Amino acid sequence: MSSLSLAGVTKRYGATTALTDVRLDIEDGEFFTLVGPSGCGKTTTLRTVAGFEDPTEGTVRFGDEDVAGLPPEDRDVGIVFQQYSLFPHMTVEENVAYGLRFTDREDGARVAELLDLVGLAGMRDRDPGELSGGQQQRVALARALAPSPDVLLLDEPMSALDARLRERLRREVRRIQRETGVTTLYVTHDQAEALAVSDRVAVMSEGRVEQVGTPREVYREPATRFVAEFVGENNVFDGTAAGDGVEVGDATFAVEGDTPSGEAVTLCVRPESMRVDAGANTLTGTVDYAEFLGEAVRVGLTWQDREVVVRVDAAGVDRLPETGESLTVGFDPESVVRLDATASDTT
Numbered sequence: 001m002s003s004l005s006l007a008g009v010t011k012r013y014g015a016t017t018a019l020t021d022v023r024l025d026i027e028d029g030e031f032f033t034l035v036g037p038s039g040c041g042k043t044t045t046l047r048t049v050a051g052f053e054d055p056t057e058g059t060v061r062f063g064d065e066d067v068a069g070l071p072p073e074d075r076d077v078g079i080v081f082q083q084y085s086l087f088p089h090m091t092v093e094e095n096v097a098y099g100l101r102f103t104d105r106e107d108g109a110r111v112a113e114l115l116d117l118v119g120l121a122g123m124r125d126r127d128p129g130e131l132s133g134g135q136q137q138r139v140a141l142a143r144a145l146a147p148s149p150d151v152l153l154l155d156e157p158m159s160a161l162d163a164r165l166r167e168r169l170r171r172e173v174r175r176i177q178r179e180t181g182v183t184t185l186y187v188t189h190d191q192a193e194a195l196a197v198s199d200r201v202a203v204m205s206e207g208r209v210e211q212v213g214t215p216r217e218v219y220r221e222p223a224t225r226f227v228a229e230f231v232g233e234n235n236v237f238d239g240t241a242a243g244d245g246v247e248v249g250d251a252t253f254a255v256e257g258d259t260p261s262g263e264a265v266t267l268c269v270r271p272e273s274m275r276v277d278a279g280a281n282t283l284t285g286t287v288d289y290a291e292f293l294g295e296a297v298r299v300g301l302t303w304q305d306r307e308v309v310v311r312v313d314a315a316g317v318d319r320l321p322e323t324g325e326s327l328t329v330g331f332d333p334e335s336v337v338r339l340d341a342t343a344s345d346t347t
Helices: 042-050 092-098 107-117 133-145 163-180 191-197 215-220 225-230
Strands: 004-013 016-026 031-035 057-062 077-080 151-155 183-188 200-205 208-213 235-242 245-248 251-254 264-269 281-292 296-303 306-313 326-331 337-339
Touching: 004 042, 016 042, 016 208, 031 042, 031 163, 031 191, 042 077, 042 151, 042 183, 077 133, 092 107, 092 133, 107 133, 107 163, 133 163, 163 191, 183 191, 191 215, 200 215, 200 225, 208 215, 208 225, 225 235, 225 337, 235 251, 235 306, 245 264, 251 281, 281 306, 296 326, 306 326
Parallel strands: 031 183, 031 200, 077 151, 151 183
Antiparallel strands: 004 016, 004 057, 200 208, 235 245, 235 264, 245 251, 264 337, 281 296, 281 326, 296 306
16 A cells, blocks of 8 residues: 655646645545535545546655656556446446456455455456445445555545445444445545545545645634635624624624734634524524424524524424514634634635
8 A cells, every 4th residue: 555645736727726725634444535515626636636637737646656647557556436437238247357357366265255344245257237325335345445455535425325324334334444444535525424534534626736635634623714605504693802702793792812902813613512592602593494404493584684504403493483473593712713813714
């Protein structure tokens, strides 16, 4: 296996810049995920690692080797795309064996090992058309792993599957990655998926890396407003530092940390940190909707012409608030993430 690093990678297509100064250091054996909205540059980054695109500037290294100019077949990568791309005229066994065509490995033993790894040992003689979507994707994964690549690249591999199957398959992919120890670069637009499977995550926007960190760090300590608003739900309040607090409209919220009076401050509070009729900081809004989600209740309020979302444990809720009624909610200073003016800038 190998570590992977991108240093100052920029990619331009004529007057359009797809990537700007992308810098990533992915450790040997790490499951690393690029997450962001459509068009943010995550797939272009993966294609640059694979060798399908050459960077306009910057370098890509596998371990100590600069792979600039090497075609995909010489980069020792395994790739799984959104579309399974299985050969319909080949059996499951033949599709997986195809991944060994450029190696000297013994086909039979390696294919049997991989089909057992992905839970398809009894389906080696089936045609792809006889398999479910999840089974086909596992065949594609086994084929990518067949030559024991240094780096495994996964480009939105589950986006074509239904939600329940995606959840089950992502656990399988994580298990397989841990068992093989292969360095993995995973691309998804699904924040929940990224947080669930990754050792670390890079959040991308408009061709730039906004933040790199563990799933917990990215969720709990967003570095920019974009990350705060993209990764999960967040209540974002723009205000002005004043004495011991931050003025937001006609309210003043107590927060931790100091900011010179008069400076712009953005406060982020996760919906699960909001409580009904409790907290050092309170606000009273008008209920727009209330949703019963099984384990939780999600309530949307309008307060000072902005939406505030509250998520509370359903076990403590006797009834859903009705649209139009007033509801007081609050939060404590320690649950607030502060962003300064630079971090709050979405450009």
